Amino acid sequence: MTSLLSRWRTPGLRLPRHRATNAHVSALYPFHAGVGLGPRGIYVGEDVSAGGTAWCYDPFQAYTDGLITSPNILVLGMVGSGKSSAVKTLLYRSIGLLGSPGGRPRWCAVLDPKGEYGPLADALGLARIRLHPGGQTRLNPLDAGPAMTDVDELRTRRSQMVAALAASVLHRELTPLEDAALGWTVDAVTSERSGPEPTLADVVDLLVNPTDDMTRRAQAETARDLARDIQNVRHALGKLLDGQLRGMFDGHSTERLDWTGRGVVIDLSAVHQDTAALTAVMIAATGWLQSLLAAPESDHVPRRVQVLEEIWALLGSERVAKYYQSCQKLARSYGVANISVAHRIADLRAQSDDGTSAAKVSMGILADTQTQILFRQSSDQVSEATEMLGLSTYQAQLLPQLVRGRALWRVGDRTAVVQHRIGSAEWAICDTDQRLNLDR
Ligand SMILES: Nc1ncnc2c1ncn2[C@@H]1O[C@H](COP(=O)(O)OP(=O)(O)O)[C@@H](O)[C@H]1O
Ligand SMILES: [Mg+2]
Incomplete structure (x- = not known):
């Protein structure tokens, strides 16, 4: 009985016995x-x-x-x-x-x-937003946001986004004129700060009907000439408005978020x-x-x-x-x-x-x-x-x-x-x- 108890109390770390010389054991570092x-x-x-x-x-x-x-x-x-x-x-x-x-x-x-x-x-x-083509939920990628103060930054942000969007739909890099025209369009919709938030539809409208300023900057003869030269980007962005992705990004946001909540x-x-x-x-x-x-x-x-x-x-x-x-x-x-x-x-x-x-x-x-x-x-x-x-x-x-x-x-x-x-x-x-x- 005694021997059974003492065996029970023995802490049990059962490892095979290992023998080594001092030269090797001195390298052991158990406190890693x-x-x-x-x-x-x-x-x-x-x-x-x-x-x-x-x-x-x-x-x-x-x-x-x-x-x-x-x-x-x-x-x-x-x-x-x-x-x-x-x-x-x-x-x-x-x-x-x-x-x-x-x-x-x-x-x-x-x-x-x-x-x-x-x-x-x-x-x-967390708030949940489910986007699907033709659905009721829409986000406007041109939204300025609740804390927008820097118009130049907003302009840059919008231009980069719109240009990336056009290039991704076209599957090619934009020509210098297309790139510039998108920038001018964003300039035009961003400077009209008094009106409501611009949407992608406003951008496409300007690509169809360029302003005099855009025509002058492009050194085009007429607005119609410029519109013809940039028609591919207009079609590309148009895909988001009336193509298979319609209803997701083509108008004012249906969702309003700020930083309340998580x-x-x-x-x-x-x-x-x-x-x-x-x-x-x-x-x-x-x-x-x-x-x-x-x-x-x-x-x-x-x-x-x-x-x-x-x-x-x-x-x-x-x-x-x-x-x-x-x-x-x-x-x-x-x-x-x-x-x-x-x-x-x-x-x-x-x-x-x-x-x-x-x-x-x-x-x-x-x-x-x-x-x-x-x-x-x-x-x-x-x-x-x-x-x-x-x-x-x-x-x-x-x-x-x-x-x-x-x-x-x-x-x-x-x-x-x-x-x-x-x-x-x-x-x-x-x-x-x-x-x-x-x-x-
Ligand atoms: N740390 C973990 N321990 C155990 N199981 C895990 C661990 N992380 C993931 N899994 C299992 O693996 C599955 C796939 O993991 P997931 O994170 O979705 O992989 P990935 O995003 O790399 O494709 C999960 O459903 C979960 O069951
Ligand atoms: Mg995953």
Whole structure:
């Protein structure tokens, strides 16, 4: 009986006996643990590269601590590797917890091409906007927004958006005249500040009937000559007014948002299957979102996070990629944290004939993204990822071996391999597999 009790009380770490010389044993270091980025921020998961310690992160905190100089985040990984779950739980925890009363308010805008953020919207009480062709909900991508003060910035923002929209529908770069004419049109509708907000229909009207000023600036004989020379851009924008995408962006917004509440999810799943349409819709929807993001954080304007899923749709051509880059820059200048989600590193390479300038756009985007969350990549992506992200040999070898939910985090010059943890209450917002898994 005694011997049974004493055996019971013996702490049981049953490992095979190991013998080694002093020369080898002196190299053992059993206290391997890291502090990660410190305890401030939200709990993400276990830092498996530092003995399973907690890995906490918050882009605003990391920025304040000087670990990064830009709060932009890139989430990269193959389908099913855990990207969206990581983003949803980051939002759930940071908006729900750090943005709760007593803390600084937080607000998020999610562009959701697959229509999978509905449960998160319900859990956080986010506004939901579902856009579909011919529907009742409409967003005006030319909206100035609740805090617009700088007309020059508004003009630039609108010109870049309209030009990207035209180029994406035309599937080609704009001619210098087309580009300039769109700029003049935006000038004309933006200077008429006394009237109501301009719409894309106003822009198309001016392309059909150019003003005297536009005709003079184009050095065209008559307004009709100019209209003929720019008819292709007019047809391209016209597709959004009366083509298959009608009803989504062709009039005044039916939705009014400001920063009260916790944010908005824009569901674009109705056009997800149509690649060309998705690009145009994402340009227009980000155009509308800019109106909410182009304002500095203040007592009335909360800390904001913008999530763009499926960013390949905004990187298909150099013009659109530059527009996406300008959105990122604008948001960044107002302290917004942009989270961009991509499948493959190749998605970041804008598809352009001119490889050099295309590469410059993507390198610029990457240079401005100092938090990279790299989930599993297929082996054929590794060499390109290594080159574009400047990975070490160890990091490159790791990428194809990462299991679901595990990612290589790079925050400024800190790195860690983190097993992302999903809480029991969070499965309802994460499970895109839509199947019951009793192991959880
Ligand atoms: N950290 C994790 N731990 C366990 N399972 C996870 C984790 N992250 C994701 N999953 C599971 O994997 C599925 C796919 O994840 P998801 O985030 O949608 O992948 P992706 O966006 O990369 O395609 C989810 O439905 C969830 O069931
Ligand atoms: Mg996903």
